[in-house]
Amino acid sequence: MDLSRSHFTMSYNFEISNPREILFTKNDSHLLLVESHRVRLIDWQNGSEVISKKYENEIQIVRSSNYTNHFGVANDSKIEIWDIENLKISKTLNVKKRITNISFSPFSTEIVISPTWNVLRNRIFIFDYQSGKEKYEIKGKYLASYDNVGQRMVFWQNNAVPGLTVGTPVFGHQSFDKKDYQSLTYFDGKQEKNSDVGFYLSTLHLKDKLIGAGGYRGFSVFDYKKGGKVFTTKKTKRDRSSSGFSAMRDYAANAHYLLNDDLALINAYGDNINQIYSATENKIVGYIFVDAGGDYAVVSRDGRFDGTPESSSKLFWSSRKSSKQTSLESTFSRGFTPGLLQILLAGNEVSKELVIDDAIENVPVVQLTKFNNQELPTSTLPRLESSQRVCSVEVNVLENNNNVSSIKLFQNNKLVGISEQQSKATFEVNLTNTFGDENYFYTVAISKDGIESKKKKMVIKYSGKTDEKPKLFLVSVGVNEYKNPKYNLNYAVADADAFKEEIKKGAESIFDNIFDLEVRNSGFTKTKISEVLNNVRLKANEQDLLIFYYAGHGVMSEGIERESEFFLVPHDVTQLYGRDEMLYENAISAKEIQDISKEINAQKQIFIIDACQSASALEAVAQRGIKEERAIAQLARSTGTFWITASGSKQFATEFESLGHGVFTYALLEGLAGKADGGNHDKKITVKELSAYVESRVPELSEEYKGKPQFPAGYSFGNDFPIVVYE
Amino acid sequence: MIRISLVLIFYSCITPLLVHAQEPVVDKTRLEYDEDMIESFQVGMCVSNDQKFGVFFT
Incomplete structure (x- = not known):
């Protein structure tokens, strides 16, 4: 996906078993796809496999160097250092221990290797991966990684601050350039003796802050200057990811990347939501949701949305504190905002945060109460039958009616009635067999601050006179x-x-x-x-x-x-x-x-x-x-x-004399003439087929004739x- | 004089505690998805320097 345009640009399908990670290599030249027992290097411009190597034992971790053209594969107590230019293994580092984490130093040829945690003898090893030799080891530390700017190394160690209970894990960092591994500077070890989000498995330096992404889909942020933790998601109520990366399986591997000098994108294994954290605002400002079918959504923390219509129905807001939830569609009217990601990346828009616990307090609750003056059952989806074409539908607002701005009724997804009454509304509807015998109705009430109630639905089967030909x-x-x-x-x-x-x-x-x-x-x-x-x-x-x-x-x-x-x-x-x-x-x-x-x-x-x-x-x-x-x-x-x-x-450039039409209508005409016929090629063009064709064809035409897709x-x-x- | 010294000692002891007592901002609301409605789980992602976003699905 090209984030600057919020569109999926390429999609590849591979036969993959137990997928683990995806990584860009240095200069973004290739993608590394990591499975439990295979590593592939892909030229992402054309989707071709440059390297595909199968491993007998499970791969522990794969990391790419951002400084040199190398990546490392930890497997079977050793690390293979691959040279991307020559497509071969340049060195093998024999660690002789099962490995949990490896991290390339940003500005040198060092790699820090963290063996699996050991209750008695934790240590990390610094290797020179050009020579393949161990340079030194540091005792008492584990899960170490370099930060992304080459200033610090971050790690865990036990019982490092006097006064703490023996064995209490403490998260810390130290100056990297001094290489003075004895003088530690803690992020106020007292505060961090119990992490809110589990062990920090990967870290990211952002302005004066350090993001520690932990298990349970959560992360915390520390401030180097102020000291101490300044932000945390805590652990989510949901179960942690069911599977994770190798030795870190129990905690679920996390990934995070810089979007620019203020925003980081943070994700946990198995989670389709990527959180956007702003260092300046010290909060989550938005989310990117993606699904394999091409659905995506960008959602800002104040409820604005950009993305495919289908994605909005898959998403909902939930409270981290309570069990309260409301659909994303319920906040849709707060702002469908095309180009939302660019607005978030520009970081120049102050927005009012949506606090779901507060918003939900004021959301109306509606009920379909009567159909043709007959009481409706309170089941989730009442089903009735009628031979009468003209019918009445009664809707009642059960809660928060003083906060209602309007009540709406939809029939077969089309709006058929709006009422500005706050407590009760009666609508007249005409039953039809336009979409078969069943007429699907739903009602919503909209609050004064633009939050929609949960939909209440019913199905009425129409058994009256058949409609005339349309x-x-x-x-x-x-x-x-x-x-x-x-x-x-x-x-x-x-x-x-x-x-x-x-x-x-x-x-x-x-x-x-x-x-x-x-x-x-x-x-x-x-x-x-x-x-x-x-x-x-x-x-x-x-x-x-x-x-x-x-x-x-x-x-x-x-x-x-x-x-x-x-x-x-x-x-x-x-x-x-x-x-x-x-x-x-x-x-x-x-x-x-x-x-x-x-x-x-x-x-x-x-x-x-x-x-x-x-x-x-x-x-x-x-x-x-x-x-x-x-x-x-x-x-x-x-x-x-x-x-x-x-x-x-x-x-849009419209004056294409060779086309004789505006580019948009030209694409419409092509689609109607048959090119939009997708799927089973039934010689019929549906409205969705036409829409999809125009959406894909107009960028092609505009690029061809104007050099830039629109x-x-x-x-x-x-x-x-x-x-x-x-x- | 004694009183002032005691106050200073008390102040110097309590100040670090006050700094440490500062609570981090805790995020209250989360965007989630209906697991039954999605096609595949995202199991990896990466961002390139020119803001290409790579996603790995199961």
Whole structure:
């Protein structure tokens, strides 16, 4: 994964048994993959195996030197020093003891070797790995490692401070350059006689601090200057990792790396969450979550989120002190923030920390109480049946109702009702067999500080009259000519025309009727678009599909009087920036789109916004782009609809004469013509397939034509369904 | 005079204890994941100098 872009860039599959560790070698030239009995050196640029060596006995530990082109493999009481340039073993160090830890000195050819802990005779050995000879040993210490800046060695020793009980482990360090191993400087040994997180198995120097990562997925931080421990996660309540690295198995091996001169990334074996610690702020500022399927999430400590939609459903907040938990989705409205990792890396944003124990105190609790005036059972997922199409659903807020800002009801993942009542709301719904007989409902209440209650769900089987064949409402908007000619665009109308034709061609066999609702240039006014969408509202039923395609300008208001919002810009808006009142009066806001979407009964809705056209006419501002993406993602989620978007600030180059279209719409057209058909190649293109194709194709096209990849965004919170069939 | 000396002795004894008594910041909230929903466990990671993030899954 490229952290600067928050995207997985490469993925390799190897037949691996008992995976242990992954390491970059010096200059990041190769990756070392360590299994229990095999070490592989991989050229990560092309995935080829450069070295693959099998060991008869279990490997104890593998470490790479950041100073020379070597790595060491501890196995069977000896250490093989591999030379990466010549791809061979350059030296073998005979330690004659089972080894727990090895550490290369950053600025010399020394290696410190820690044999397995021994209650009576602990010692560490310093070897010169160029000559292969032991230089000296230091008694009484164990689990030693060099820090990453070449100043200190850190280690454990027992009973090192007078007054402590015999055998009490003490964590310490000493100046490395003096090599004065008798004069120890403790991190206040009294405090550290009992570690909060188990033995520190690896350490990292960061500014004036030393991070000690222990077992149990925890870590502590010491301050060299102030002395003493300044931060700790303590041990987590969860069980420690079930397996770990070799001799350290009982504690679970940890890894940690510098992200920059203030942030460290800390992980424990078997844990998919990587914690980001800031030395300046002396706290965890965020997390990177990854999963093998390509899901990732960056989550800041105040609840902001960036990542794949699927990842958010896998994550939750928990209290370290109590058993309280709340889903990550519950804090989603606090801030979907595209580019969040870059914001965290820049370290310039002060944020309010989410304290889950406090937040949970105020989260509302909802219950689906009645369906068609009939009391619902309190089971986790009540199931009922109805032949009646129009039905009523009652929702009650059981706890914290004075903190409720709204109650929402979703049907088949699409928002169908919002109430601003605080205690009880009744919604009218239409049952359908759009997605089969079963209608899946859920309700949530949202607190005033933006935390969502746990979802309450039910399934209603519809046994009434079958829906008619679906209709397609195809609203295509393209604006080249603006009243203020400086905003004129080149390809918006051509894009809207081509998109409309491609959809019509492929949708004929799926839909009973296609309503072609075309809006172009001066025809795009707030009044006109309201008229068109109101027409859809009157005609559309649950089983129908609305596709709203827009090619034109999209802007964020400056948000001086009201909160900043995303707007589609009609023909008669003559100033995009500095005149919010003009946007409020003449443009179409995200909130208005949400209201329209909710009012339209069609449960399948796709909004495709090609506002990247703006880049050719406007000065792009990075921050604006993040706000736009966030507004659109929140809109998709709040309405349960599909959004495929490219926003203006990404500086999409649109004027590719050879393509004849903007790059975003060009990719859409390719996808609809058949290239997006994934999986079983069933000749149907579903909305998720189209979204996935555009997300992968636009970076390729933009790189090919402009030399730099650019990324559109797809947000899907509804059910998947086919939109066209191709020949 | 005696009183002042006693106070100074007391102060010099208690000051280190006060420094040591300073508690570290303890993290209160943790982000976790549903183990039943993930495809594979992360068993290793590394970060390169140019911020490439390598992840090893089971």
